[in-house]
Amino acid sequence: MIPLQYYLIVSAVMFVIGAVGVITRRNALVVFMAIELMLNSVNLTLVGFSAFLGDASGQILVFFVMTVAAAEAAIGLAIIIALFRKKLTVNLDEINILKW
Amino acid sequence: MISELSIALVLLPLLGFLFLGLFGARLKNEKIIGFLGSAAVGISFILALFIFAQMAAAGPEQRKYTVNLFTWFSAFTGSPGGLSISAAYQIDQLSILLTLIVTGVGFLIHIYSIGYMHGDPGFWRFFAYMNLFIFTMLNLVLADNFVLMFLGWEGVGLCSYLLIGFWYEKKPAGDAAKKAFIVNRIGDIGFLLGMFLIFAAFGSLNFDTVFAGASSVSRNNSTMLWICLLLFLGATGKSAQIPLFVWLPDAMAGPTPVSALIHAATMVTAGVYMIARCSILYAAAPAALTVVAVVGAATAIFAATIGLVQNDIKKILAYSTISQLGYMFLALGVAAFSAGIFHLMTHAFFKALLFLGSGAVIHAMHEEQDIQKMGGLKKYLPVTYRTFLIGAIAISGIPPLAGFFSKDEILWKTATGDQGSWLLWFVGLLGAILTAFYMFRLVTLTFEGEPRFDEHRLHPHEAPKTMTVPLIILAGLSIAGGWIGIPHANALEHWLDPVFAPAQMKLLASESGSTGLEIILMIVSVSAAAAGIYAARRLYLQYPGKERAAAKRFPVLYRILSQKYYIDEIYDAVVVKPIASISEKILWKGIDKGAIDGSVNGAASFISSCAQLLRKVQNGVAQFYAVMFVGGILFILTWLLFR
Secondary structure (H helix, E strand, C coil), rough: CHHHEEEEEEEHHHHHHHHHHHHHHHHHHHHHHHHHHHHHHHHHHHHHHHHHHHHHHHHHHHHHHHHHHHHHHHHHHHHHHHHHHCCCCCCCHHCCCCCC | CCCHHHHHHHHHHHHHHHHHHHCCCCCCCCCHHHHHHHHHHHHHHHHHHHHHHHHHHHHHCCCCEEEEEEEEEEEEECCCCCCEEEEEEEECCHHHHHHHHHHHHHHHHHHHHHHHHHCCCHHHHHHHHHHHEEEEEHHHHECCHHHHHHHHHHHHHHHHHHHHCCCCCCHHHHHHCCCHHHHHHHHHHHHHHHHHHHHHHHHEEEEEHHHHHCCCCCCCCCHHHHHHHHHHHHHHHHHCCCCCCCHHHHCCCCCHHHHHHHHHHHHHHHHEEEEHCCCHHHHHHHHHHHHHHHHHHHHHHHHHHHHCCCCCCHHHHHHHHHHHHHHHHHHCCCCCCCHHHHHHHHHHHHHHHHHHHHHHHHHHHHHCCHHHCCCCHHHHHHHHHHHHHHHHHHHCCCCCCHHHHHHHHHHHHHHHHCCCCHHHHHHHHHHHHHHHHHHHHHHEEECCCCCCCCCCCCCCCCCHHHHHHHHHHHHHHCCCHHHHHHCCCCCHHHHHHHHHHHHHHHHHCCCCCHHHHHHHHHHHHHHHHHHHHHHHHHHHHCCCCHHHHHHHHHHHHHHHCCCCCHHHHHHHHHHHHHHHHHHHHHHHHHHHHHHHHHHHHHHHHHHHHHHHHHHHHCCCCCCHHHHHHHHHHHHHHHHHHHH
């Protein structure tokens, strides 16, 4: 049996990798992938806790989260495609129009 | 019966105003508009005649009716200091007389206006305003308390403003309207303050209560003096006396029927009526009566001298009106109240006649008003000439025309009354000579001698019937109107006696002159008037160039007179300019733009400069926001862990 700390450490590492990816990368697709990474690190935490506490409802919740995440990924990709059509780029530095 | 009739009498012109005001623009037919407007006033006049007949039939004790319509407003009634004002009309000997004058002369002028205003695009508007004027004027004269009277007072001021500025697309008309309104407003402050003092002194604003209270106050009471002086300030505004007369000559920018009705016959006499109505208050303050008499006499001669050298036909008549109003105030000031009202009545007839006649002349001359460019009009305008001549003789005071009786009675009472003096009489006499002179200067220059206009280009024509018939009727009244006040058989004085008796009793007035003296004074004043007429005819008929020669010889005097003593310029420099510059420099640029706008704009620009700094944070880079998120979360986590 792998202790709970291992899960939590892995998921924390994944979350930090994702957060740094969101902050530092300039390609919208990569940023999007980093976001997915953060989401899945949270899923991992949920599953870890569920196993640790012996309560299956946490694992069932994760199925729902993954389902919703799939839909969200579809929408996110659609937005990125729409943005690319408009701007002909997915470089976030060039689409900083959300200001003043 | 009388109460219903009097309500109808007042409401008819209001209905006329409402109807013409709401639907007049859609009634394209001038005949219908003119008929409705005139009928509203004409029926009122018939009702007034009917009421008058009923009153005359009743005994002198039953000649006073009060018609209470409704309680207008009230405050704290029942407790001391409470106020209750009702919309109530009081019909007595004085108010029915004024009602007859207002509706009668008003009716004739409405008829005249049908001809005079023919073709004017604002025809319906004119008749609507005229009806509104009659309505408010009736409120003024019939009111049974000061507040309703003030409503009428302000109402006629409003109508005067609307009608002076009737041709509002012309700038002088608009300016004159504003001037009349503002100058009147100064007088109205006096009226208002007087009302406040009356309420403070008597606890009521109802005529009956106030007058009953006034008849028992001691004479030479300082409160009464202030009340009277403040009310008189109101009267000087409305009735164009020194120092507030400046608006009346400018008011001639309105249509001529308006000048006739409002600025000669009726509205400007409102001040005279008000003081006559409050005679008992003035009787309690004889010092105020003296002020009234002196101001009246001064105005009479002051305006007459200006009238001597004016060249605008309507301006001459305007100054003549101011001068005649001065006579009325002189009469009131020497406690000859019924003589003042008598002159008010005769003046309404002949001044309306003269103004309407001048309107016919202006009409015939295609809007020319300069009498130096007229002359010889008598062969073109025979009816106008004859009626105008009758008016001129009447105003000059030649017996047996109307003006003689009223003016002579004023002069007689001035000379011999307890409040009068020989000095005031002399001023009045001088004014009478000047009146005769400038009126016949006007008649001679306008109608007689050689034409001074291009007869081939301009063909003066007699006015239509709707204009000449009122002239003829008014001429008849100018001849016969004075016969109700023949000395020693003075029906008018007898009729008005119940109204003025309390005041006369309070003043302990007594007749001191003898009949012999009366006849001598009469001869003096008639010969003075005749001398004035003779001088004017001789000067302007036989030596037409003499006036210019005289002007050259006394250039300073001539310039002062023709510039109206520079009163307008003085007022402009002393009152208007300082107020305008204070308004502009301090109130507008200092307080409004500097302080108020400054603080509002300052607050806004302070906020905006703070925001200018903060907006840099919102740079549109989503990742920057994410850094902020993460940084914030880290900060909070560290705070929670290590605090």
